[in-house]
Amino acid sequence: MTLSSGALASGGIADPSVLFDVRGKIAIITGASGAFGALAARVLAAAGAHLVLSGGNADALRLVADDCANAGASVETIVRRPEEEADAAAILEAAVARFGRADILVVASGMNDVAKIEDMTFARFDAVMQANVAGPWLMAQAMTRQLVAQGDGGKIVLMSSARGKLGHPAGYTAYCASKSAIDGIVRALGCELGGHGITVNAIAPTVFRSDLTAWMFEDSERAVTTRANLLPRIPLGRLGEPDDLAGPLLFLCSRASNFYTGHVLYADGGYTAG
Known part of the structure; x- marks a missing residue:
């Protein structure tokens, strides 16, 4: 069913669930061998998307891919992290080679390293920033090039945290800074890419x-x-429970969020509201 402008208001749609339909969409998920990436893969597979899964743990990636294939998804895997521009390009190329296009990017790769600032070396701080900021930026850049070339819009979803907004007393200077940077990237790209019909948003959970x-x-x-x-x-x-992230993810990956961009969606039970 094709939704026309104002279809809901005019009574022209019988089933609003079609707004969340991602069947046949091609979704790239980085960090798919980790907790949120694996969840994203299984949710989108169950919803009918086809997947390109990347991650650094080959065994864990294979298990996630098998689950998604059993749910009916066509799945391509690439054992690679977006650490360099060539990595991001290779992940996008895997999608185009297998499926001819890409529609959705979910960046779930990243890390944390907890230490008081007087004890943390710059190398440790930089490793967090590279994984949590540079990697997502590189993936967003590669995906943007592909989506602009395709010319029909698309979805980019990054992984933030409540710690992008709030500090933490237990040595989170690197992690908090990295997630604040993700929030800034989301806002900037939301403005930059809106004219191409590309939405850019982030999910920011607390503990799940x-x-x-x-x-x-x-x-x-x-x-x-x-x-x-x-x-x-x-x-x-x-x-939080996994289901608390599944709903926001499907929203941000589907046309239900076509008028939402540059947003950080807090899946935190109200933690950042108080």
Whole structure:
């Protein structure tokens, strides 16, 4: 079904769920072997997209790709991180070689390194900035070139964090700075690429369940203490679950968000509101 302007207001659409339809779209996901990247891959595969998955862990990438193929998606994998311009170009070329085009980019690659500023070396700080800022910028650049050449718009979704807006007392100078930079890139590209019909947005979660954070959901003394300190600052009173990221992701990857660009969407239970 094709939506015309004002179709909802005029009563011309029977099923608003078509707004979230990504069937047949070609989605590139970097960091697909990590927690959010794997989630993004499985969500978009289940929604009918075809995928190009990149990541540095070949075994984990293969498992995610198998899950997506079992959901009916056509999947191409490339064991590569966007560390250099050539890497980003190769990831885009893998999509074009397999599918002829690209429609959606989700950049989920990145890292954290926690240390007080007096203890952190510049090399460690720079590694976080390279992974969390330079890599996404390179992927956005490569994707922009492809989308502009195609001439029919597209979707770029970057991964931010509540820490792009808020500080942290436990040695997060590199991580907070990197996510603040992502927010700036999103705003700048939202303005720069709007004329091409390309939307650029970010998802910014607080803590959500993953292999790295599973301990926070346990009943250990450490976990209970951590939650007791954190949950009073989250208005909805709980930590995040994967489903809490799936909805925002599908929104930002589909035409439901065609009038949204330059936004950081906080999937944080209200954490950054207070």
